[in-house]
Amino acid sequence: MDFEPVKLHAMPKGSGRLTFVRRLLANPATAAPAELFEARVFSPAFARKKLAYVADRDVLETIFIERPEDFPKGRIDERILRPIFGDGLLLAEPDDWRWKRRLTAPVFSPAAMKRFMPGIVAPFAETAQTFLAAKGEPVDVSEAMKSATLAVIDRLIFGARREIDPDRIMNHVDTYLAPTSWMVAYALFSLPQATPFPGRARQRRARIDSRAMLSDFVARRRAGDLSTDDLCNRLITASDPETGRALSDDDMVDMLLTLQSAGHETSANALAWAIHLLTRMQDVQERLIAEIDSVTAGEPVEPDHMPRLATVRAFVEETMRLFPPAPTLSRTVRAAERLGGLTLEAGASILVPVYLIHRHPAYWERPDVFDLDRFLAPPGGRPARTVYMPFGAGPKICVGAQLALTEMTAGIASLLQAVRFRKADGPEPRLLHRVTLRSAESLMAIAEPRRDGAAPELSRPATVPA
Numbered sequence: 001m002d003f004e005p006v007k008l009h010a011m012p013k014g015s016g017r018l019t020f021v022r023r024l025l026a027n028p029a030t031a032a033p034a035e036l037f038e039a040r041v042f043s044p045a046f047a048r049k050k051l052a053y054v055a056d057r058d059v060l061e062t063i064f065i066e067r068p069e070d071f072p073k074g075r076i077d078e079r080i081l082r083p084i085f086g087d088g089l090l091l092a093e094p095d096d097w098r099w100k101r102r103l104t105a106p107v108f109s110p111a112a113m114k115r116f117m118p119g120i121v122a123p124f125a126e127t128a129q130t131f132l133a134a135k136g137e138p139v140d141v142s143e144a145m146k147s148a149t150l151a152v153i154d155r156l157i158f159g160a161r162r163e164i165d166p167d168r169i170m171n172h173v174d175t176y177l178a179p180t181s182w183m184v185a186y187a188l189f190s191l192p193q194a195t196p197f198p199g200r201a202r203q204r205r206a207r208i209d210s211r212a213m214l215s216d217f218v219a220r221r222r223a224g225d226l227s228t229d230d231l232c233n234r235l236i237t238a239s240d241p242e243t244g245r246a247l248s249d250d251d252m253v254d255m256l257l258t259l260q261s262a263g264h265e266t267s268a269n270a271l272a273w274a275i276h277l278l279t280r281m282q283d284v285q286e287r288l289i290a291e292i293d294s295v296t297a298g299e300p301v302e303p304d305h306m307p308r309l310a311t312v313r314a315f316v317e318e319t320m321r322l323f324p325p326a327p328t329l330s331r332t333v334r335a336a337e338r339l340g341g342l343t344l345e346a347g348a349s350i351l352v353p354v355y356l357i358h359r360h361p362a363y364w365e366r367p368d369v370f371d372l373d374r375f376l377a378p379p380g381g382r383p384a385r386t387v388y389m390p391f392g393a394g395p396k397i398c399v400g401a402q403l404a405l406t407e408m409t410a411g412i413a414s415l416l417q418a419v420r421f422r423k424a425d426g427p428e429p430r431l432l433h434r435v436t437l438r439s440a441e442s443l444m445a446i447a448e449p450r451r452d453g454a455a456p457e458l459s460r461p462a463t464v465p466a
């Protein structure tokens with residue numbers, strides 16, 4: 001039976017500035033105008049030439065793939081993210097970005113992911129056991145997935161020796177990002193940087209404290225043992241193959257903060273939505289379980305299993321179509337441009353409503369319906385790269401995409417080796433865009449032990465390299 005999960009509604013046609021600002025502050029993904037269902041490139045009347053929403057696949061091809069240098073990440077990201085993430089990959093200027101990307105990409109290569117696999121699987125196997133310990137009481141899957149993905153990224157970045165408290169860093173980053181909607185609104189309307197907003201003083205303290213913690217950590221690492229295989233040491237010791245240049249201490253702080261923040265909440269939200277979907281679609285859950293049992297035969301998930309977990313992977317991809325963790329991207333127009341019939345002035349903001357594009361009827365049949373087969377063997381081939389873009393597109397596409405897909409596929413497989421998810425009582429969730437796309441309240445589920453199970457034995461946990 002077709003299943004349509006909860007959804008967000010676009011801003012009604014003809015809405016004015018006040019409605020736009022209200023929606024932007026409350027739930028930014030709902031500020032995408034409904035006009036986009038027809039026009040696909042649209043600028044609200046109150047923002048002519050200064051702001052456009054772009055949902056047209058060909059125009060997006062120009063912006064992200066053909067001429068990305070003419071559409072840099074701009075005002076919005078600069079203003080919100082630069083103070084905390086500095087020149088980490090996300091925001092580095094083009095020349096600086098190029099060599100940092102060259103240096104970082106191998107750290108996330110498929111070969112590197114293979115080596116890290118036990119560290120990716122173990123937190124999910126442990127989470128399955130905590131779910132079982134709840135003995136049929138509802139479990140908070142939003143929190144559980146946040147902990148599991150944080151454990152994965154911390155182990156990958158900082159290693160196993162707990163030389164730093166990653167939870168404290170994350171709390172600081174959360175505090176820093178809490179007033180983001182205000183900053184987006186101020187950036188779009190070019191209000192001065194010093195304009196006050198709720199939470200500003202807390203935000204400043206959080207930025208200073210998180211950067212100081214990482215600065216100390218990098219200094220200790222440089223002075224100590226660089227032999228352990230973790231992302232931090234790989235980055236400290238890496239040099240650009242073309243120029244021999246290495247990362248400075250400040251670069252390292254920018255990079256570590258960027259990677260830790262970009263690398264866990266996105267995956268955590270996608271996984272929590274994935275479990276939510278399983279609680280609503282038992283037939284899909286059974287299809288996944290059958291594949292997982294047949295591929296893994298109850299052994300901990302290994303790199304060799306991954307290509308054969310095709311249905312689980314398709315499930316993850318369809319989950320991210322309906323619930324893209326990064327539901328809006330932004331760019332700036334470098335010089336005056338005509339785009340999709342609109343004239344935009346230099347410095348204008350472009351908003352890319354990924355959430356709306358992923359459900360646009362021009363690109364998807366029955367767009368609000370969950371359909372596992374869209375990504376398995378679609379008759380028309382895979383969707384175009386600017387129609388399905390959970391990881392962005394072009395040269396600035398997510399550097400951690402391979403890690404994220406591995407983590408989500410292996411994570412779901414490890415959980416379903418031990419449990420089946422059922423619906424917990426309670427209202428349907430409400431989608432909330434707060435930097436990432438999450439549920440307004442925690443997503444809950446009941447985790448039943450699998451009695452037909454091919455689950456790895458508790459006494460035989462996945463081995464994790466030190």
Ligand code: HEM
Pocket residue numbers: 073089090091101153258259260262263264266267270324325326329330389390391392393395396397398399400401403404
């Ligand atoms: C489901 C999980 C994830 C999603 C949906 C996601 C999404 C994205 C998107 C949409 C972008 C492009 C932003 C833009 O073009 O404006 C991006 C960039 C980035 N992501 Fe991810 N991401 C995920 C996981 C990760 C992980 C696991 C890491 C690293 C540990 C990571 C690190 C980064 C970095 C460093 C960039 C900037 C790349 C560059 O500009 O060169 N992400 N991500």
